[in-house]
Amino acid sequence: MHRTFRLTLIGSAALALASGAALAQNKYGPGVTDKEIKIGNTNPYSGPASSYGTIGKAISAYFKMVNEQGGINGRQINFISLDDGYQPPKAKEQVRRLVEKDEVAALFQTLGTPTNSAIHEYMNEAKVPHLFVATGATKWGNPKEFPWTMGFQPTYQTFGRIAAAYILKNHPNAKIGILYQNDDYGKDYLHGLELGLGKDGYKKLVVSAQSYEVTDPTVDSQVVNLKASGADVFYNITIPKFAAQAIRKAHDIGWTQVHLLNDVSGSVSAVLKPAGLDKSQGIITAAYLKDPTDPTWKDDAEFKEWTAWMNKYYPDGDKASSFNVYGFTVAQLMEQTLKQAGNDLTRENIMKQAANLKNFRAKMLLPGIQVNTSPSDFYPVEQMQLQRFEGETWKLFGPIFNADGSTS
Amino acid sequence: MDLFIQQVLAGLANGAIYAGVALAVVMIYQAIDHFNFAQGEMAMFSTYIAWAMLNGGLPYWLAFVATVVVSFLGGLALERIVFKPIQNAPALSHVIVFIGLLAIFNSMAGFIWEFTIKPFPSPFPSAPLFGNTLIGTHQVGMIGVTLIMLALIWVFFRYTDTGLAMRAAAANPDSARLVGVRVGWMLALGWGLAAAIGAVAGMLIAPVVFLEPNMMAGILLYGFAGAIVGGANSPAGAVLGGFLVGVIENLLGTFVPWIGNELKLSVALVLIIVVLVVRPSGLMGQRVVSRV
Numbered sequence: 001m002h003r004t005f006r007l008t009l010i011g012s013a014a015l016a017l018a019s020g021a022a023l024a025q026n027k028y029g030p031g032v033t034d035k036e037i038k039i040g041n042t043n044p045y046s047g048p049a050s051s052y053g054t055i056g057k058a059i060s061a062y063f064k065m066v067n068e069q070g071g072i073n074g075r076q077i078n079f080i081s082l083d084d085g086y087q088p089p090k091a092k093e094q095v096r097r098l099v100e101k102d103e104v105a106a107l108f109q110t111l112g113t114p115t116n117s118a119i120h121e122y123m124n125e126a127k128v129p130h131l132f133v134a135t136g137a138t139k140w141g142n143p144k145e146f147p148w149t150m151g152f153q154p155t156y157q158t159f160g161r162i163a164a165a166y167i168l169k170n171h172p173n174a175k176i177g178i179l180y181q182n183d184d185y186g187k188d189y190l191h192g193l194e195l196g197l198g199k200d201g202y203k204k205l206v207v208s209a210q211s212y213e214v215t216d217p218t219v220d221s222q223v224v225n226l227k228a229s230g231a232d233v234f235y236n237i238t239i240p241k242f243a244a245q246a247i248r249k250a251h252d253i254g255w256t257q258v259h260l261l262n263d264v265s266g267s268v269s270a271v272l273k274p275a276g277l278d279k280s281q282g283i284i285t286a287a288y289l290k291d292p293t294d295p296t297w298k299d300d301a302e303f304k305e306w307t308a309w310m311n312k313y314y315p316d317g318d319k320a321s322s323f324n325v326y327g328f329t330v331a332q333l334m335e336q337t338l339k340q341a342g343n344d345l346t347r348e349n350i351m352k353q354a355a356n357l358k359n360f361r362a363k364m365l366l367p368g369i370q371v372n373t374s375p376s377d378f379y380p381v382e383q384m385q386l387q388r389f390e391g392e393t394w395k396l397f398g399p400i401f402n403a404d405g406s407t408s
Numbered sequence: 409m410d411l412f413i414q415q416v417l418a419g420l421a422n423g424a425i426y427a428g429v430a431l432a433v434v435m436i437y438q439a440i441d442h443f444n445f446a447q448g449e450m451a452m453f454s455t456y457i458a459w460a461m462l463n464g465g466l467p468y469w470l471a472f473v474a475t476v477v478v479s480f481l482g483g484l485a486l487e488r489i490v491f492k493p494i495q496n497a498p499a500l501s502h503v504i505v506f507i508g509l510l511a512i513f514n515s516m517a518g519f520i521w522e523f524t525i526k527p528f529p530s531p532f533p534s535a536p537l538f539g540n541t542l543i544g545t546h547q548v549g550m551i552g553v554t555l556i557m558l559a560l561i562w563v564f565f566r567y568t569d570t571g572l573a574m575r576a577a578a579a580n581p582d583s584a585r586l587v588g589v590r591v592g593w594m595l596a597l598g599w600g601l602a603a604a605i606g607a608v609a610g611m612l613i614a615p616v617v618f619l620e621p622n623m624m625a626g627i628l629l630y631g632f633a634g635a636i637v638g639g640a641n642s643p644a645g646a647v648l649g650g651f652l653v654g655v656i657e658n659l660l661g662t663f664v665p666w667i668g669n670e671l672k673l674s675v676a677l678v679l680i681i682v683v684l685v686v687r688p689s690g691l692m693g694q695r696v697v698s699r700v
Contacts, residue, residue, distance in 0.1 A: 048622065051524050182670055211669045215626035217425060217617050220418045221658045222669060228411040241525045241618055252536070252544055253414075274527040274618055 031105030058327025160192020177231025423654025428609030429631030439598020448624030483603025639693020
């Protein structure tokens with residue numbers, strides 16, 4: 001008993017000495033050694049949202065490439081990605097495991113608004129970086145109250161403000177009809193439009209706002225009401241299934257309008273094809289990533305690099321899926337953050353570096369879009385460009401819009 | 409006025425969806441005296457089977473008939489394998505098995521065919537009927553098919569020995585057994601028929617709402633509402649109830665501002681409660697009196 005105690009004492013003294021020497025150059029928080037950095041993640045690999053799971057796989061494939069090329073500052077990335085089935089309670093359980101058992105240095109790209117909401121407070125109480133989350137809700141960029149959480153993509157509000165700027169410039173006398181999902185996601189888009197048009201402008205231009213519940217079988221009745229309201233601009237805030245229904249119904253009842261479709265449902269294969277490509281002509285949405293099915297990028301250097309990466313590291317992945325572009329792009333933000341952190345890999349410094357990305361160009365973002373963060377700006381990507389559906393693909397047009405609707 | 413007509417027609421189109429599901433619900437209720445909560449998911453699963461056959465290259469009507477047959481046999485098998493062993497268990501056990509089946513069919517469909525929406529072909533031409541923009545040809549066709557199914561069911565129960573035996577087995581199993589009706593197999597037949605009707609409903613609904621594992625979640629509730637409004641033991645009442653729910657829901661949602669689209673689903677639930685309190689047998693159902 002005594003002996004063991006003494007041995008432990010000597011052992012820990014030696015250890016303290018050794019790590020003291022290391023401390024001179026390297027500062028490590030939990031989850032970091034000379035050889036590796038542990039990064040945690042949850043994704044819906046099963047359940048109703050499992051089509052998003054390919055993002056987690058793409059990120060794993062990206063870090064595999066990074067590791068083969070020597071890692072980041074000589075350290076391998078140990079990317080631990082667990083299934084949460086898109087269920088908030090399960091996400092919480094998995095994240096607890098990642099933080100308390102695996103002791104990851106940071107959480108990266110946890111996917112989903114409800115799932116991230118479930119761990120939002122926990123991460124900030126535990127003071128573990130909760131970085132570049134995969135959701136467009138606006139609440140992830142609130143460094144005052146939640147200094148350990150940061151978003152990634154343009155927020156739903158950003159889209160709303162850009163749509164407002166487009167309407168004000170091109171259709172100043174528009175009569176706007178809105179279809180939106182009656183929850184936080186739908187209201188976030190609605191609020192963005194209201195911010196962009198101004199309170200009075202919103203009152204003046206919006207002639208009808210119809211909501212639907214996810215349990216509704218169809219949105220046909222709502223689309224009929226919108227047509228009857230005389231609206232000539234359609235601000236369509238729906239998830240893929242209802243977006244496809246609304247596109248088809250609007251076409252079938254002969255309602256012609258300027259159709260602004262939220263970027264959530266911008267997928268050609270999952271929305272426009274089921275609705276009918278002939279019924280989707282002229283629809284406008286916004287984008288910030290290069291669409292892998294767009295022939296514009298055929299000879300683009302970044303696109304070629306992405307294709308080569310897909311072939312080598314994620315050969316099973318769908319090369320028509322924008323989710324695989326998304327994973328590839330967001331992983332570069334994590335890589336850049338850790339690169340910048342150098343050998344000071346405490347959780348505090350990882351967070352500090354995440355909030356210190358300056359004009360960082362992540363590959364496969366649209367030309368002209370850059371990543372910028374600061375201690376008061378936790379929205380990494382805030383620019384988007386509009387695109388119109390012509391023939392069988394989206395065609396980009398007009399300038400790059402900033403988050404406030406201004407153009408640069 | 410134009411808006412009124414459009415909403416009524418859109419309501420009838422939705423009503424046809426509810427009526428199809430309500431028919432399947434009533435069918436099983438006739439046989440086992442319970443509502444089957446897994447009815448919607450069974451119909452969804454049948455529709456996926458049809459989709460897989462169509463993808464495999466079968467012509468539409470062949471896939472349609474094959475799906476109905478497969479669903480019928482599946483329903484039969486389900487009763488024999490799952491429900492026969494628990495036939496004497498209390499109603500609550502049945503309800504729990506229904507809910508278990510609901511979850512199983514839902515996740516199996518997601519596991520096999522994934523959760524992204526799939527377009528499902530319509531057997532009817534895509535050109536609008538008489539060039540109108542009020543109601544789609546598919547919707548009109550769906551109303552027609554629902555009425556044909558109703559007629560077939562009516563003939564079956566009214567004029568065939570098997571139909572009579574089924575009614576007897578449900579109404580009074582003991583007496584039916586005494587006169588030589590094989591009550592157990594009648595239950596299985598009820599399951600088979602309900603599954604087959606559900607399959608037809610599913611294949612007609614999918615072109616409208618797109619095929620995905622959760623496509624029946626909300627619809628089943630409306631189907632229950634339709635069945636209860638019309639009368640849970642009357643196929644004709646169920647169809648009428650389905651159409652009524654579709655139209656009432658749209659009109660209240662459009663013209664009563666404080667209901668709006670947000671309370672549309674609640675309208676269906678309120679209808680269920682009101683009918684159960686005021687007229688439990690529904691519009692066309694027969695009051696069942698049992699001696700205790």
